[in-house]
Amino acid sequence: MNRFYVTTPIYYVNDVPHIGHAYTTVSADAVARWHRLLGDETMFLTGTDEHGLKIQRAAEENGISPLEQADRTSQRFRDAWVELDISNDQFIRTTEPRHHVAVQELLARAKANGYIEKGSYAGHYCVSCEAYYTDSDLVDGNCPVHERPVEWLEEDNYFFKLSALEAELTEWLSNDTVVPEGKRNEALGIVKLGLDDVSMTRTSIDWGVPVPWDDDHVFYVWYDALINYATAVGFGSDEASFEQWWPEAHHVIGKDILRFHCVYWPAMLMAAGLKPPKKIFVHGFLLLGGKKLSKTGLTQIRPADLIADFGVDGYRYHFLRGVSFGPDSEFSYEGMVERYNSDLANTLGNLLSRVATVVNKKCGGVGPKPRVDSPLAAVAATSYAKAAEAWDNFQPSVALEATWQLVRETNVFLEQNEPWKMDEGSQEVADVLGDALEVLRITAVCASPALTRASQAIWEAIGMEGEVTDQRLPEAASWGAYPGGTTVPKAPPLFPRMKVEG
Template identity: 45%
Template sequence: MESYYVTTPIYYVNDEPHLGHIYTTIAADVLARYQRLAGRDVFFLTGVDEHGQKVQQAAEARGIAPIALADQVVERYRSLWPELHITNNDFIRTSSDRHKKGVQAMWKRLQDGGAIYKDFYEDWYCVPCESYWTETQLKDADCWDHKHCPDCRRSVEKVQEESYFFRLSDYQQRLIEHIKNNPDFIAPASRRNEVLSFVESGLNDLSVSRTTFSWGVPVPDDEGHVIYVWIDALTNYLSALGFPDQEIPAYWPADVHLIGKDILRFHAVYWPCMLMAANLPLPKRVFAHGWWTVEGEKMSKSRGNALRPAELLAQYDADVIRYFLLREVPFGQDGDFSFTALKQRYNSELANDVGNLLNRSLAMLQKYRGGVLAEAGEEHASDRALIADIEGMQRDVAAHLDHQAFHLALERIGVVVRHGNRYVEENAPWALARAGDDARLDTVLYHLVETLRLIAIALLPFMPTRMAAMLTQIHGGSLPQEISFASQGGWGVLKAGHQCEKPQPIFPRME
């Protein structure tokens, strides 16, 4: 069986889950669910990043140990994911023994291959971003006067300490060639161009250990040094799979790393160079999505507008949140979360379109045939056009999700939903019933119910509970034992004599 490996970044434990975290994780879950429907052996990984100076500082500010802080925040993520219908196969913690073992093994591979050396580091460090900067980089970024990080604009601090270095510069040309030879390696295209420009401007060797704090994975055979948190964090994608007990674990390389654009450089520059140095395969794709504002304003604690998942879930069903986040904005671009826009999307596309098609179709089947499907008769042009549109939708959705174009996949499904509603108007089952045209009425009703079934399967990765409820009505009160594209994805699965339930609103209108 073909495998599929999708990851989220591991989320920092010095903050609570917010809109950005759930956005990435929902996107990864949709990919995982879709690939399972396609018959692939899926491994979906998420987790938390517990190490580093900023976590240690946050814990000290609260008067607790770093592991105590981590334990508190981990539970917030663990309990949140089921509420959003997230189906991750594993949850990695960087404080776990299996992860530490993987990080130290990665360090040894880099060291044994000559990619790490010891020297003295004296430059600038951004604790929030966990990024190193030279004076030249700060000047070029117009940040020198105020000593601010080019990425987050917060203060950088002068660091002077003995350090191990990774020979990042040695892999500059290989990385350039890989990016150019693999156009899909970094997405979207704007991020690929950004990374390529950064790498072509020249890579400096990277400081990869610290001696000024202790909360992290010790350097093997030199425990006065802690391994740089990004080597630590990135190795999670391997340690969760069983590295180093399996040198190249099952599921590796990853099919896609989903990340926010703020950590693109670490995933698209440091990580592939580390893997090259360790003689391990590179991930197939790194996709960096955009950021969200709320009602036109940047999210921040000071403004009090940092949307928390608990607040959203108190107002809206998880499936509605999942649909809106992936429908509203092209994945990869920045977007604005608006409650007005959410309600408009819900009412127009879900209540008016999907809900209306379900309610009217099953209601007519109940009224005219007692909820029982009859054999479809001779197909008319409108029937063939509807089937062709559905089959085209299935191909298009597969292509869109291969490129993480979630909004286009949902838009394409919406085309079929609207086609189905037009099909009702064009064929007017009520007129066929009055005219006594039983054969044509049976054919139209059959096409409507099969259309609904295939729409629900297409939407199942996005809205798993609402679509399960919709399929339950279509299947007469219970879901099939197996739902996959192979078993349920073709036209004509429902047979004559099949009993459907009376319609129940799946998407009641929002006032």
Template identity: 40%
Template sequence: FITSKDLAGGKCKIHQKEPEIIEEENYFFKLSKYSKEIGKAIEEDKTRIIPDGRKNEMMSFINQGLEDVSFSRPRKDLKWGIPVPGDESQTIYVWADALVNYLSALGYPDDNFKKYWPPDVHCLGKDILRFHATIWLGMLLSMKLPLPKNIFVHGFITSSGQKMSKSLGNVVDPFELVKKYGTDSVRYFLLREITSMEDGDFTYEKFEQRYTSDLAKGLGNLVSRVATLAKKHSFPSDISAKGQVQKEINSAQEKYKKSLADFKFNEALISVWGLIGFCDRYIEKEKPWENKENAEEVIINLLFAVKEIARLLEPFLPQSSKKAADQLKSEEIKALFPRI
């Protein structure tokens, strides 16, 4: 159900259709009872909504006063679903029983549930924020359960600037992408090209450009170069970097940690690729293949840097991170990302 204030030009903002006016008897959840408590939790960041723009959007909505919500539909109109306890003529509204899955999946109320609740981060799309920041929080308050610590709201993915639609023929099949380029390549594009909290656009041209420049010629090329240089020497396992290389690693780590804390995954990856770029320039400047006096020190610095790059990339590119680390210890050098 939607109300008149949810419409734009008389149409639903999401579906772009005029609503059908109906009248029926339902059971309601008294959401209005929790309006002030929900607003206080969000305003004081007890449940932090990220980004701030989404928080402001929800505070504006809540400050208008939350209304009670229909939590059932007549069984004659909705034969599937969970019957309302004690009234077989009504079916629980799908959003109500869907939200409860967050609890039941953890085995509420047993010890396993207590181990994982409340969640550190509740990740959801911008179109379902209102349900989760009002109805769901109200349900939790009514059950006297802790609220999620953070609600992280992401945008949509468009295709060549348009909403993906079968009728437009612009739907991108992620399984086909993975089959051709690998899981980590797809993960990298989505996390690097699209900012975490806004809409982002996918095109095959953008994807292949990122794949070639950042993965094949960037990360993959650096790992191959350093692994090739290291094969000519024997180093202890407990190596460490020195001088400017260590300073660059420290700088990348600081930027990376801050970006993750702010849920800015693309910026975390930018910090890692900044370190990759530094290593490339360091190789060209020092030319360790010329067997200068400092050649071994340069290679050790590079080995340590690439190990750190692999470690930082583990949450984003788990398969490639492991392959990169293994490559440094292997006699056989394979391309992490084959050229296309």
């Protein structure tokens, strides 16, 4: 029995869920679903990051407690993930007691090991950035990022001795721990430049995890947040669980938080005497017209609106197939319509329609069995092999392309054999349609990590029983499992074609 533990970042509750958050989450979800198909014992974690000054201030403005503030905004993420059929096994919140326990335990170990010591820090502090600035950083006395006034803060801090871990980090990064390779080199570069010790506590804030050895301090939000990945699988509360899951930890993150996840986080674990995560997958950004999303209002594009137009399947498919995992990627509504129409409506949806119709005309609506020696058997085998490898390498777009190759080949196959011209009830028409139905069965299974609903619809449309998600790979993708003899009704289009707006 293999185990697979995959996480998304925990999202800062003050944000409104946008397609960037959704992209990360859907990607992790699809991979988690693939591992479940493989029969792996899978743990998929997402959640919200709820500490820090910004939350504290927002709560004050709204006249409520920080926790109430976090409750409200955290719920938005839960709702968004329900809408996208996200199959997370846990939704962690950093305000949970178990998390406080884990944070205190992990960092107490780091301190006991000599990696945390006291120091002091002073500077201009921007609340929105939650960061200090020097005089020269300031623009007209304001924060250069937010263009709002900064505050002079001076506080005693506990510093994390990052510098002491450079050699170990370099060693860890020398393997395939961070992918793609370009991102790993970036992390390596950060370490090579030399690491400064970092301040990891605050006295100026109350809203955080208390430092166990010093009541006046709370941990700075980042150092509390990262530990959620350990908390969720039992660190500090269930060591047996933690030992089972932690060696299989895979993090999915955006390139903007590479430094924290690929340098600070493994260092924190090392300092506490724990193993760094198994693997970190780093993806790029979604762009609109070549610009990053926050600058162009792409954050204003709400997943819910796109789901309304394309459905959950259309939404998930577009981002999984259309975005190669790693580089930045262009997003456009028109591109989404194109992808939906060509891949989902025309190639896959239409295949199901035409097969169902011919089965009804030539086989009395009962699906025939596939041939053992079908010419499509080899195509299916190749398709599966490619897809499996790609999912394993966290490349959903490659995996889905491989799956669609099989679907496209099947359209060609029908064109070459023209079952609609064959005699009703003949063996030859049964052979051709049985093969096509078998492809639809395999496709339903292999596409299910992306198409959470349509895959089940296809499964039922060809007369299969039960849940497609209960199938087990690789057996379920091997040729010949479609039993035949099941009713294949004509049905309305699976993916109604979208009209292109003039």
